[in-house]
Amino acid sequence: MELLCLGLNHRTAPVEVRERFAVSNNRLGEASHELLALADASEGVVISTCNRTEFYLAAHGAEEAFKRIEIRLTEKIQLDSSVANHFYRKAKTEAARHLCRVVSGLDSMMLGETEIFGQVKQAYHSALEAGATGTILNKVFQRAFGVGKKVRTETSIQEGSTSVGSVAVDLAEKIFGHLKNSEVMILGAGEMSRVTAQSLVSRGAKSIFVTNRSLDRAQELANEMGGTAIPFDDWQSVMERVDVVISSTGAPHAIVQRADVEKIRRARKYRPLFFIDIAVPRDIDPAVGEIEEVYLYDIDTLEQLAEEARGRRQLQIEQCERIIELELEKLNLPGT
Amino acid sequence: MDRWFLIAATLLAAVGGALGMISVHRGKRTQWTVAWVAAAFLCQIGFLSVRGEWRAACPLMDRGEILAFLAWSLTLFYLWVGPAYRISLLGVFTAPLVVIFQSLALIPGTLTANPLKIVGSNPWHETHSAMSVLSYGALALAAVAGIMFLVLDRQLKEQHLKSGLFRNLPPVRELLVSLERLLRLGTSLLTLGIIAGFLMPRAESAWGHLIAAMVVWLSYAALLAVKQIRGLTGRRLSLSAVILFVLSLAVFAFV
Numbered sequence: 001m002e003l004l005c006l007g008l009n010h011r012t013a014p015v016e017v018r019e020r021f022a023v024s025n026n027r028l029g030e031a032s033h034e035l036l037a038l039a040d041a042s043e044g045v046v047i048s049t050c051n052r053t054e055f056y057l058a059a060h061g062a063e064e065a066f067k068r069i070e071i072r073l074t075e076k077i078q079l080d081s082s083v084a085n086h087f088y089r090k091a092k093t094e095a096a097r098h099l100c101r102v103v104s105g106l107d108s109m110m111l112g113e114t115e116i117f118g119q120v121k122q123a124y125h126s127a128l129e130a131g132a133t134g135t136i137l138n139k140v141f142q143r144a145f146g147v148g149k150k151v152r153t154e155t156s157i158q159e160g161s162t163s164v165g166s167v168a169v170d171l172a173e174k175i176f177g178h179l180k181n182s183e184v185m186i187l188g189a190g191e192m193s194r195v196t197a198q199s200l201v202s203r204g205a206k207s208i209f210v211t212n213r214s215l216d217r218a219q220e221l222a223n224e225m226g227g228t229a230i231p232f233d234d235w236q237s238v239m240e241r242v243d244v245v246i247s248s249t250g251a252p253h254a255i256v257q258r259a260d261v262e263k264i265r266r267a268r269k270y271r272p273l274f275f276i277d278i279a280v281p282r283d284i285d286p287a288v289g290e291i292e293e294v295y296l297y298d299i300d301t302l303e304q305l306a307e308e309a310r311g312r313r314q315l316q317i318e319q320c321e322r323i324i325e326l327e328l329e330k331l332n333l334p335g336t
Numbered sequence: 337m338d339r340w341f342l343i344a345a346t347l348l349a350a351v352g353g354a355l356g357m358i359s360v361h362r363g364k365r366t367q368w369t370v371a372w373v374a375a376a377f378l379c380q381i382g383f384l385s386v387r388g389e390w391r392a393a394c395p396l397m398d399r400g401e402i403l404a405f406l407a408w409s410l411t412l413f414y415l416w417v418g419p420a421y422r423i424s425l426l427g428v429f430t431a432p433l434v435v436i437f438q439s440l441a442l443i444p445g446t447l448t449a450n451p452l453k454i455v456g457s458n459p460w461h462e463t464h465s466a467m468s469v470l471s472y473g474a475l476a477l478a479a480v481a482g483i484m485f486l487v488l489d490r491q492l493k494e495q496h497l498k499s500g501l502f503r504n505l506p507p508v509r510e511l512l513v514s515l516e517r518l519l520r521l522g523t524s525l526l527t528l529g530i531i532a533g534f535l536m537p538r539a540e541s542a543w544g545h546l547i548a549a550m551v552v553w554l555s556y557a558a559l560l561a562v563k564q565i566r567g568l569t570g571r572r573l574s575l576s577a578v579i580l581f582v583l584s585l586a587v588f589a590f591v
Contacts, residue, residue, distance in 0.1 A: 173507065174508070175492065175508045175509065176507060176508070176509045177510050266567070268567070269567025270567040289493075293570060293571070295492050295493065297495070
């Protein structure tokens with residue numbers, strides 16, 4: 001039995017492809033279970049974030065297993081077989097090393113970001129609860145979490161603007177200057193929204209409005225941030241007054257359409273409006289960015305800023321890689 | 337003597353602008369641009385003092401003097417607005433315009449070589465000339481802020497975020513606020529200039545000039561009214577500020 005990993009991420013696939021493979025958080029366990037049948041594997045975990053979808057398996061024969069899952073996945077999602085060119089395939093130690101790098105934030109768009117640790121943990125627990133994991137994946141994932149913690153405590157890989165939240169705030173400041181005069185609306189009360197909202201509050205945002213399909217969840221986040229929760233149906237009226245809209249819902253289609261923004265332009269007196277779409281699939285129709293006073297950034301375009309942070313942290317990466325190699329040598333993981 | 341002051345002012349502005357651009361290209365922001373432009377400003381004052389003494393009046397009698405006075409006015413507003421509102425790179429964008437105005441003034445034949453003393457000058461006439469050219473300084477700086485906005489807007493829209501220019505340009509909102517303030521200031525000064533123009537004794541041939549001034553004033557007033565009442569996108573406000581300034585300069589060059 002071998003440890004295998006098949007995946008695509010922000011480096012290998014554009015957002016148009018990634019969004020087709022995206023799995024919502026509440027379906028991760030179910031998807032892990034389906035993976036077992038798709039790949040004829042005995043164990044499986046599906047990780048799905050804004051930047052990546054990865055399938056971890058314990059199966060016999062790497063080549064055959066990869067082929068099986070690629071064919072069945074492309075059939076299931078009804079995509080051309082050329083989509084397989086976006087996949088990367090890793091087996092045994094290489095797969096374990098990759099998981100450690102992912103958990104440590106070394107493979108993230110925002111190098112060293114911390115959100116990925118929780119996201120992988122959630123994906124693993126969903127698979128565990130769905131009964132899709134066994135000896136190999138349980139051990140590999142638990143060890144990977146240990147390595148991730150060690151990397152974060154022994155290096156300064158987390159320091160600086162490497163999270164989507166802080167990069168988004170940097171851009172907001174480039175448009176509005178001091179955020180003390182800026183109002184912000186958060187669409188979708190997920191983890192990414194919370195992190196982004198925290199960054200905005202820490203830089204002095206005047207007021208924050210939170211909306212979510214579940215008003216309770218919106219209320220919870222609004223209380224945490226000192227903001228105001230609004231019913232999901234009211235987001236269009238609130239958009240008339242805000243300066244920044246950060247969207248991170250789990251909706252399978254675009255929520256904000258060009259017509260929605262065109263309707264409120266006059267009421268806003270054509271003031272600049274900054275959209276940050278950190279959702280996959282995207283929440284904001286790209287046509288919204290064609291409106292003169294609108295600045296629209298999706299998750300892919302934020303990578304330009306992440307690259308700068310990546311440069312500053314090159315030295316830290318080498319140290320992290322050394323820790324991962326030393327830990328992998330010590331661990332003697334099954335399936336590697 | 338007067339030309340040497342103007343040549344020195346042009347060279348100082350050119351060096352300040354060039355060093356600022358090199359610095360921005362390297363991703364850094366220099367604090368020295370304001371010092372170079374301030375030195376140029378002193379030389380401009382030297383030029384205007386000499387010409388003013390020769391004329392025994394405000395030196396706004398030939399095209400060269402008007403261009404030099406306009407460059408001085410633009411520099412004055414930059415030195416007032418730029419550091420006070422911490423609008424970085426305003427000097428780097430202003431210096432080339434100062435160099436262009438002064439270079440045009442230095443073209444042989446533009447400045448009268450032996451200016452005549454003005455006999456019996458009228459205070460309303462001097463107020464009209466001074467206020468009008470001062471207003472053009474503010475409106476020129478508004479156009480500079482407009483160009484800066486258009487550059488930043490394009491970079492943000494096209495997501496070219498890695499250049500030194502992008503990192504050093506001031507925020508969008510600050511640029512737009514400064515642009516609007518400068519437009520208001522320029523239009524207010526132009527209002528005073530036009531009122532003085534109606535009060536000064538004038539020949540029949542001056543009517544064309546006054547009507548052109550009224551058209552310029554109405555255009556700027558309409559722009560501000562639309563911005564205030566209906567609202568305007570930053571791009572349209574900036575483009576209007578740049579186009580109106582270029583058009584109004586062209587009008588006065590020929591009317």
